[in-house]
Amino acid sequence: MSIFFAVLRRDLMLALRSPAESLMTVGFFVIAATLVPFGVGPEPETLARIAAGLVWVMALLAALLSLDRLFQADYEDGSLDLLLLSPGQTEIMVLGKVAAHWLTTGLPLIISVPLLAVFLHLPLEALPALLAAMLLGTPVLSLLGAVGAALALGARRGGALTSLLVLPLFIPVLIFGVAAPEAAVADLAARPHLLILAGLFFGALVLSPWAAAAALRLAAE
Amino acid sequence: MSAPGFAPPTTSSTGLAAEALACLRGERLVFERLSFSLAPGEALVLSGPNGSGKSSLLRQLAGLGPLHDGRLLWNGTPVDTDPEAHRARLAYVGHQDAVKSVLTARENLTAWASLGGGGGEDEALATMGLGALADVPARFLSAGQRRRLGLARLFLRPVPLWLLDEPTLGLDAAAQAGLKAALARHLEQRGMIALATHVPLSLARSQELDLARFSPVRAAA
Amino acid sequence: MIDLATFANPARFSRIAGRVFPWAVGATAVLMAAGLYFALFASPPDYQQGESVRIMYVHVPAAWMALSSYTLLAVASAVALVWRHLLADVVARAMAPIGACFTFLCLVTGSLWGKPMWGTFWVWDARLTSVLVLFFLYLGYLALQNAFDDPARGLRASAILALVGFVNVPIIKFSVDWWNTLHQPASIKLGGPAIDASMLVPLILMTLAFEAYFVTVLLLRMRTELVRGKLRSARLRAAEADEYLPNIGKPA
Structure with missing residues (x-):
C-alpha cells in the first residue's frame, strides 16, 4: 500500500506546483456548460429539463481533456520506467495515480457543480442526487480513463484516440448519473441509481487497474 | 577479465x-x-x-x-x-532523467525515495556534487546537472x-x-x-x- | 536462431485453410441463394409490417454476427495475450473489420426499416442503440490497432482493449435497455419474440449463410495477413542487410 500513497503524494505535489492544469479542466467545464443557453435558448424550463444531463456530458468531456496528463508526462520524461520499476505492485501504483487524478480533476468538477446548477436552472431537489451521483461516477471516469490513456501512450494522435476508446465505456455512468437527479425531480427514489453507480465504481476499481497496468507495461517495452 | x-x-x-x-x-x-x-x-x-x-x-x-x-x-x-x-x-538509469521541472532537486529525490523505500537525499545530492543546488527547482538546472540528479537516485536505496x-x-x-x-x-x-x-x-x-x-x-x- | 514467427504452425494453418476455403465459398453461395429465396419470395409478408419485414432477414443475422464476432475477438485477444499465440493475433486482426462491417450493416438495415415503421431513419430504440455503441467499440479497437508504428504493439494494446470492451458490453447493454424503458419504448420491434415458423426458415438460412460468409472472409483475410507478415519481414531483412554492409569487412 505504501506505493499507493507515495504515488498519490507525488502526483498531488506535482499538481499543486502547476495548478493551472486542474483549473483549466474546471474552466473548460464551466465555460462549455455556459455555452449551452446560447445554443438552446435561455428559457428556464428548457434549461431545467436538460441541466442534469448537460452537467454530466460536460463532466465527461472535461474528464477526457484531463486524461492525457495522467501518464503522458511520465511517459515522456522517463518517469514511467521508474514507476514500473518501483517495488510494489503496478496495479496499486496505477490506483495511486488514478486517485490523484480524481482529486485534481473530478473533485474540483464536483465543487463547481453548484455554480452550473444556478446557471442552468437545475431544480433544487435534484442537486443533492446529482452531487451524490457525481461523487460515485467521476471516480469511474478516472478509472476507465486510465485504461484508455495507458493504451494510447506512444500512439499517433494519442489524445483523440483516448476519447474514441473511453467515451463508449462512459455511457453507463452517464445513464445512471443522470437518472439519479431525474428520479429526485420526479419524486422517486434516487437510491437505486446511486447503488448501481456504486456497483460500477467497484467493478471499475477491480478491473481497471489491471488493464491499465498491463497497458503501461506494454507502453514501456 | x-x-x-x-x-x-x-x-x-x-x-x-x-x-x-x-x-x-x-x-x-x-x-x-x-x-x-x-x-x-x-x-x-x-x-x-x-x-x-x-x-x-x-x-x-x-x-x-x-x-x-x-x-x-x-x-x-x-x-x-x-x-x-x-x-x-535493481536501480535503473535510462536515457531520460525522469526529473520533474516543477520540483526542487531534493523534492525530486524525495519523491523517488518514498516510492522505492529509501532515504538519504542529502548524501545522494552531495555524492553527485549537487549539495548547493538542493533547493533549486529543477527547471533551472542544466542538462548535465539534471543528469547528475538522475544519477543521484542510485544512492537512495542500497x-x-x-x-x-x-x-x-x-x-x-x-x-x-x-x-x-x-x-x-x-x-x-x-x-x-x-x-x-x-x-x-x-x-x-x-x-x-x-x-x-x-x-x-x-x-x- | 529463433524463427521470427514462432511460427511453425502458420504453415499448417495455411494447408488446412486452403482445404476448407472452397467448401466455405460453396456453402456461402448455396446458403445465401436459398436464404434469399425464402426471405424474398417463399415467406409471407407480416400482417403489421408488410413487405418491409423482409429487412429483418438481413438485420437480425447481422446483429447476431456483430455480437458473436466481438465475443470471438475477445477470446482471440485473451489467447493472444496469455499464450502469445501468433495465430490468435492473426485471427483478431483479420476479423475485427468483418465484425465492424456486420455491425454497420445491422445499423443501416435497422435505420432503413425504421423509415416505413417509425417514419424516421433513426429511433433511439434499445437494441439499435446498443448496436451503435458496439460499433463505436469496434471503431476504437480498429483505431488503436492501427495507431502505432509497430504493428505488434498495436495488436497487443487492442487485445487489452477488446477484453475491457467485452466486460463492458453487458453493462452497456443493461444500461441502455434500462435507459430505454425509462423513456418512451418503441411499439414495434424488428424481429420481436413471436416469430412465425414461416419466418424462422429464412432467418435460420440467412444466419447460416452469414456464418459461412464470415468463415470465408476470415480465412481469406488471415491468409492475407500471413502473407503480409512474410513480406514485411522479407523487406526488413533486405533493408537490414543493406544497412550492415559497410560493417562486413571489419573483424568481429
Missing part, C-alpha cells in the same frame, strides 16, 4: 546470468543467443554500434523489456518467477544491481570522475553494474560484451 560468455553459466552461480537472450524490436531481430554471467563485484560494459541493442538489453535486464527468448537468472533462479523481488534489487544507460552523457570531467569513483565503490561493496558507455570508465573487474557479435545479420555475413 574480458570474457564475454558464450559458455552457459552454471545455475548455481551467484549474481546475474543471461542465457541465450534474444531481442526483437518491432519485427527486427536485434540480437540473439546472448549469454553472460555477472558475479558480485563485477561490471559488464556493453559495447556495439548504434542500434545493436545496448539499451534494449539493459531494459530486458531491468525487466522492462520482454525476453523474446532465453532466460535471465538471479542466483540461479529465473527472475520472472518473482518480478517484484527483481525490481527491489541495491546490488545497477543498470546504467550512457551514464556519462552530458557530464563534465569532474562529474565523470565522481561517477567513476561511485561506480568503483559500488563494485568494492560487491555490487554489480551493467552499463552501456562510449567513454572508457576503466573499472576494475569489468568484462566487455560486444553486442554486434550477437547480431543475426553479422553472424550470417
Whole structure:
C-alpha cells in the first residue's frame, strides 16, 4: 500500500506546483456548460429539463481533456520506467495515480457543480442526487480513463484516440448519473441509481487497474 | 577479465546470468543467443554500434523489456518467477532523467525515495556534487546537472544491481570522475553494474560484451 | 536462431485453410441463394409490417454476427495475450473489420426499416442503440490497432482493449435497455419474440449463410495477413542487410 500513497503524494505535489492544469479542466467545464443557453435558448424550463444531463456530458468531456496528463508526462520524461520499476505492485501504483487524478480533476468538477446548477436552472431537489451521483461516477471516469490513456501512450494522435476508446465505456455512468437527479425531480427514489453507480465504481476499481497496468507495461517495452 | 560468455553459466552461480537472450524490436531481430554471467563485484560494459541493442538489453535486464527468448537468472533462479523481488534489487538509469521541472532537486529525490523505500537525499545530492543546488527547482538546472540528479537516485536505496544507460552523457570531467569513483565503490561493496558507455570508465573487474557479435545479420555475413 | 514467427504452425494453418476455403465459398453461395429465396419470395409478408419485414432477414443475422464476432475477438485477444499465440493475433486482426462491417450493416438495415415503421431513419430504440455503441467499440479497437508504428504493439494494446470492451458490453447493454424503458419504448420491434415458423426458415438460412460468409472472409483475410507478415519481414531483412554492409569487412 505504501506505493499507493507515495504515488498519490507525488502526483498531488506535482499538481499543486502547476495548478493551472486542474483549473483549466474546471474552466473548460464551466465555460462549455455556459455555452449551452446560447445554443438552446435561455428559457428556464428548457434549461431545467436538460441541466442534469448537460452537467454530466460536460463532466465527461472535461474528464477526457484531463486524461492525457495522467501518464503522458511520465511517459515522456522517463518517469514511467521508474514507476514500473518501483517495488510494489503496478496495479496499486496505477490506483495511486488514478486517485490523484480524481482529486485534481473530478473533485474540483464536483465543487463547481453548484455554480452550473444556478446557471442552468437545475431544480433544487435534484442537486443533492446529482452531487451524490457525481461523487460515485467521476471516480469511474478516472478509472476507465486510465485504461484508455495507458493504451494510447506512444500512439499517433494519442489524445483523440483516448476519447474514441473511453467515451463508449462512459455511457453507463452517464445513464445512471443522470437518472439519479431525474428520479429526485420526479419524486422517486434516487437510491437505486446511486447503488448501481456504486456497483460500477467497484467493478471499475477491480478491473481497471489491471488493464491499465498491463497497458503501461506494454507502453514501456 | 574480458570474457564475454558464450559458455552457459552454471545455475548455481551467484549474481546475474543471461542465457541465450534474444531481442526483437518491432519485427527486427536485434540480437540473439546472448549469454553472460555477472558475479558480485563485477561490471559488464556493453559495447556495439548504434542500434545493436545496448539499451534494449539493459531494459530486458531491468525487466522492462520482454525476453523474446532465453532466460535471465538471479542466483540461479529465473527472475520472472518473482518480478517484484527483481525490481527491489535493481536501480535503473535510462536515457531520460525522469526529473520533474516543477520540483526542487531534493523534492525530486524525495519523491523517488518514498516510492522505492529509501532515504538519504542529502548524501545522494552531495555524492553527485549537487549539495548547493538542493533547493533549486529543477527547471533551472542544466542538462548535465539534471543528469547528475538522475544519477543521484542510485544512492537512495542500497541495491546490488545497477543498470546504467550512457551514464556519462552530458557530464563534465569532474562529474565523470565522481561517477567513476561511485561506480568503483559500488563494485568494492560487491555490487554489480551493467552499463552501456562510449567513454572508457576503466573499472576494475569489468568484462566487455560486444553486442554486434550477437547480431543475426553479422553472424550470417 | 529463433524463427521470427514462432511460427511453425502458420504453415499448417495455411494447408488446412486452403482445404476448407472452397467448401466455405460453396456453402456461402448455396446458403445465401436459398436464404434469399425464402426471405424474398417463399415467406409471407407480416400482417403489421408488410413487405418491409423482409429487412429483418438481413438485420437480425447481422446483429447476431456483430455480437458473436466481438465475443470471438475477445477470446482471440485473451489467447493472444496469455499464450502469445501468433495465430490468435492473426485471427483478431483479420476479423475485427468483418465484425465492424456486420455491425454497420445491422445499423443501416435497422435505420432503413425504421423509415416505413417509425417514419424516421433513426429511433433511439434499445437494441439499435446498443448496436451503435458496439460499433463505436469496434471503431476504437480498429483505431488503436492501427495507431502505432509497430504493428505488434498495436495488436497487443487492442487485445487489452477488446477484453475491457467485452466486460463492458453487458453493462452497456443493461444500461441502455434500462435507459430505454425509462423513456418512451418503441411499439414495434424488428424481429420481436413471436416469430412465425414461416419466418424462422429464412432467418435460420440467412444466419447460416452469414456464418459461412464470415468463415470465408476470415480465412481469406488471415491468409492475407500471413502473407503480409512474410513480406514485411522479407523487406526488413533486405533493408537490414543493406544497412550492415559497410560493417562486413571489419573483424568481429
